[in-house]
Amino acid sequence: MCALTPHVTYKLRGFGPMECASEDWLSDLASRNIRTLPPRIDLLRQGDGTGPMHILLDGWAIRYKMLVDGRRQILSILLPGDIFDINGFMAKSMDHSIASLTGVKLAVLDKDVLATARSDYPDVEKLLWCDMHVSAAIQREWSTSLGQRTARERMAQLLCELYTRQTSSHLCEGQACAFHLTQTELAETLGMTPVYVNRTLQDLRREGLIQLENRTLTIHDLPSLEQLALFDPGYLRICESDGGTDLNKERADVL
Amino acid sequence: MCALTPHVTYKLRGFGPMECASEDWLSDLASRNIRTLPPRIDLLRQGDGTGPMHILLDGWAIRYKMLVDGRRQILSILLPGDIFDINGFMAKSMDHSIASLTGVKLAVLDKDVLATARSDYPDVEKLLWCDMHVSAAIQREWSTSLGQRTARERMAQLLCELYTRQTSSHLCEGQACAFHLTQTELAETLGMTPVYVNRTLQDLRREGLIQLENRTLTIHDLPSLEQLALFDPGYLRICESDGGTDLNKERADVL
DNA sequence: CGAAGCATTGACCCTATTCAATTTTGGTGG
DNA sequence: CCACCAAAATTGAATAGGGTCAATGCTTCG
Known part of the structure; x- marks a missing residue:
């Protein structure tokens, strides 16, 4: 029934209005196949065939890709409410992997959700597209x-993004939000070494910008x-209705 | 009529079979609104509203994003046959820009192509998804x-990719293919400085791996x-039917 | 033929890496 | 509840990969 936790709903509603009937339908679908999984295991693996659509109901996960020699790049951080593999079955195989960071609760949806949504619940189809x-x-x-960004800038950018995304889903409490990446995982995300991640974080702390402990990020400034x-x-x-910043010069007005 | 140049067709067919009727339909659609544009101008701009779907019929283009202070990252290289902004109108504004590198020929398609394809030409719908x-x-x-990759590795990877992609579209002649990026643009793509791009290229040349002159890349080894x-x-x-390399350890067989 | 953009080279420097050791944290079993 | 262990965080010193600055040569194209 009530498979969609409140922050999942908040997140989706952020893209536009959703009818009660639509939400009930989606919630019902999600509730039919829920997996609860432990931290730090692979959910889907590079090279596997593709599968159904997933909604991350609770917990944190990552998308990552490995080079043949073992170097790993984290490509996305998946937060509660994030959807992945919408329409994934159109491809034949996965070029990357998905892994849990914390314990996760995962809704596995039928591959024809998108088609059904298209015909019966257009508002849901739109939300799926927006998420994508x-x-x-x-x-x-x-x-x-x-x-383009330096190590400091990359770190700051990631912290801003994760804070902002969690705020949109009502997952923050004041200036604080959850933060489930180890420094090594931060390094794999930001393309730097764990040692330098540590030093960069200390700089930001020393400057009074942030605090990061006990899996909690607090942004002071x-x-x-x-x-x-x-x-x-x-x-x-x-x-959303309002776009980004405009920073342009010349234009092909021909178009 | 014959708006789709042969290499465009080659590229699309690479994703799977396409009926003659479908190809004719797409070709006809593409021919209705073709723009020919000069090199190095913006086609679509960061901050603009979103628009219809495009097929790059001829020439090279890039997708890029700028930071507020002017640093620029090139995000994709668009080659002949590449499609962009499939379904782009679902978003409200562009977070990045598209610019031509060479003179380009561009088919601008109706925003309901995808919907029509879905109902009448499912093979085309599939090709669009695959491209995406x-x-x-x-x-x-x-x-x-x-x-994760070093400067040398990044450079080599990009050259391999562009050569491989052009080969798939029958755009190569033996070991040679077109190459329309300046060293400065290579730098903006690979996250390095023009000076170091130059040095890296010279290393690769000196080692007899490649040749790069007159907008032509030749891969010797x-x-x-x-x-x-x-x-x-x-x-x-x-x-395609066959996936990538498997390099995994443990697995959530629960799923 | 001139000018602007692109490619090339040299010298110096700094950001971030490497390696190695130490401390702290968190989880587990006795 | 404490002892223990593995993983995570922290620190220091040395170094390398790539950046910066500045000058010069080479194309291309009007």
Whole structure:
């Protein structure tokens, strides 16, 4: 019945209105096949065939990819309410893996959810699309981070993003939110070494910007952190009515 | 009528069979609104509202994102046959820009192509999905590159990818293919400085692996280059019958 | 033919890595 | 409840990969 926890609903509603009937339908679907899994195991694996759509109801997970020599890049952080593998079955195999960080509660949905949503619950179809677009935008922002930002900036950007995303899902309490990455995992996310992650975090702490302990992140000075990160939350909002920042020069007005 | 150039068709067919009727339909649609545009202008801009679907019929383009202070990251290289903004109108605004590198020929398609394809030309719908999945996989591979590979490895990986993608579309002649990025653009793609791009390229040339001049890339020793790049082309083939490399340890067999 | 953009080179420097050791934390069993 | 162990965090010192700055040569194209 009530498979969708409140923050999952908050997250989805962030993309637009959802009818009660739609929410009930989705909630019912999600409740039919729920998996509870322990921390730090692979949920889906690089090379496997693709599968159904998943909703992460509770806990944190990651998407990652490994090079043949064992180096690992974390590609996304999946938070409660995040959806993955929408329409994944259209591909034949996974190019990456998904793993739990904490214990997780996972709804495994039928592969025809999208088709049913399309015909019967258009508001749900739209929410699924939005989630997919935002995920892609986050991926692009991370690429930009890895390519252009310094280590300090990347760290600040990631903290801003995770805080902002959790705020949108009503997962924060004041300036504090959960934070379930170890320093080694932070390193694999930010393309740096664990040692340097440690030093960077200490700098940010020493400067009074953040606190990070007991799997809790507290942001003491969000404006300064955002400025340091060159953080423009526009990419998290491309599916809301208002867009990002405009920073352009010339234009093909032909189009 | 024959708006789809042969290599565009080759590329799409790479994802699976396409009926003649479907190809005719798509070709006809594409021919209705074709834009020919000069090199190095923005086609779509960060902050703009979203628009219709596009097929790049001819020429090279890039997807890029800028930080507020002007640093630029190139996120994708769009080659002839590449499709972008499938379903883009579901989002409200662009978080990135698209620009031409060479002169380009661009088909601008109606936003309901996907819907029509779904009902009348399912094989086309599948091809569109496949293109989207492969684009996402490429994006993930690039993130992995930026985070984990050294400068040399990143360079080698990019060259392997562009050569392989062009080969799939029958755009190569033997060991040679087109290459329309300046060293500065390579730098913006690989997250390094133009100076170091130059030095890295010279190393690869000196070692007899490649040649790069007159907008032409020649790969003299593909196996060595692939090995240096840790290149596993699986991510380009997730929509074909055969998957990537398996490199796993333990598994949540619960699922 | 001139100018602007692109490629190339050298010298110096700094950000982030490497390696290695130590401390702290968290979880487990006795 | 404490002892123990493994994983995570922290610290220091040395170093390398890649960045910065600045100058020069080479193309391309109007």
